Amino acid sequence: MSESFRVGTRGSALATTQTGWAATRLAEASGLQVETILVKTEGDVITGPLSQLGGTGVFAAALRQRLLDSGCDLAVHSLKDLPTTQPEGLVLAAIPEREDMRDALCARDGLTLAELPEGAKIGTGSPRRAAQLLAFRQDLQIVDIRGNVPTRLGRVKGTGATHDDGSVGRSVQGDLDAVILAAAGMRRLGLEAHITEYLDPAIMLPAPGQGALALEVRAAGSDHPALDRALAELDHLPTRLQVEAERALLAALEAGCAAPIGALARVQGGTLVLEAVACNPDGSETMRRSARASAATVAEARELGRSLAESMIADGAAVVAGLA
Known part of the structure; x- marks a missing residue:
């Protein structure tokens, strides 16, 4: 029997799908077999809103502890769920090429965001999404939701996705006009047909x-x-540069992954372009800024993020986003 490596993952459908994708590629490249270790995290068992937990990394801490304790050889995370401070003794050995980074609207009757009726109810557990939705349309009613992707989809009227996977946040079906989910997760699960915009x-x-x-x-x-x-072969430098700039901005703003802060970096030729937004939680005020720099190294990408954050802080971003 050939040698194997152990990969740790949360037990949700999305987490195991993402882990399976990564593990398959690593197994093919290394010639090793894979053993999957399921780990239950704090984020899987709490029932309150994620935005009110008072900390970050609720989906990562238990996985990281298992890794530090040598209970697995590798952990696979959704990068957006990780705190910006890297724990001692662990490194992000690979950041594969990025999937679609956009947010996706999954609405009843194939509606777009602009077509939703006045006062439409939209489900999201993200203060960032809620704030930007309200900045675009103040009439919308934001409903805090929890649960895995099928559970969230099941809350959209007429979606047909009524499967409840037993995750926290179980609720009645079909009580919302739309939900907002990460496009990447929808695509990885093969659920693109539910995306209306x-x-x-x-x-x-x-x-x-x-x-x-x-x-x-x-x-x-x-x-x-x-x-x-x-792992070194799977690492994708353009993606690493993008996310390092975005996360450096978040760190400099002293904001967690639940803060009403958005950021997106894109490589254009030899230039890294970073856009960021800080929002008042009720969408009444937003600050949007951008910056660009020649960034061929991680250090340069991080400096771009830090410098843009410092500029935004000087203009009052921390106050706007309720961080100060």
């Missing part, structure tokens, strides 16, 4: 790191040289 970043900037995966190992390596080489 991909939201333009001009209306809604995504969360820093949205659409990207983070493959994390112990700083000393995974104990499998072939796996370490495969």
Whole structure:
């Protein structure tokens, strides 16, 4: 029997799908077998709104502890769920090429955001999404929701997605006009047919790191040289530069992944262009800024994020977003 590596993941359909995608590619490149370790995280068992937990990393802490305890060799995360401070003893060994980073509207009757009726109820658990929705349309009613993707889809009127996977946040079906979900997760689960509109970043900037995966190992390596080489091959430099700039901005703003902050970096030729928005939670005020720089290294990408954040702070972004 050939040597194997152990990959840790949450148990949700999206988490196991993402982990399976990464593990398959690493196994093919390394020649190793895969053993999957399911880990229940704090975010899987709490029942309150994520925005009120008072911290970040609720979907990552248990996975990271299992990794530090050598209970697995590799952990796969949604990068947007990770705190911006990297814990001692762990490194992000690979950030694969990014999926679609946009937010997606899943609405009844095929409606777009502009077509939803006045006072429409839209479900989201994200203060960032809620604030930008209200900035675009103050008449919308935002409903805080929890649960995995099928559970959330099941709350849209007439969606037909009535499967309830037993996750926290279970509720009656069909009580909302629409929900907002990450396009990347919908695509990875093969649920694109439920998307009625991909939201333009001009209306809604995504969360820093949205659409990207983070493959994390112990700083000393995974104990499998072939796996370490495969991780290096899977790392995608343009994606890493983008997300490093976005996360550096978030860190400099001293904001967590639940803050009403959006950011999106794109590589254009030899230039990295970073857009960011800070919103009042009720959408009544937004501050949107952009910056660009030649960024060929991670250090340069981080500096772009930091410098844009400092400029926004000087203009009052922390006050706008309720961070000060």
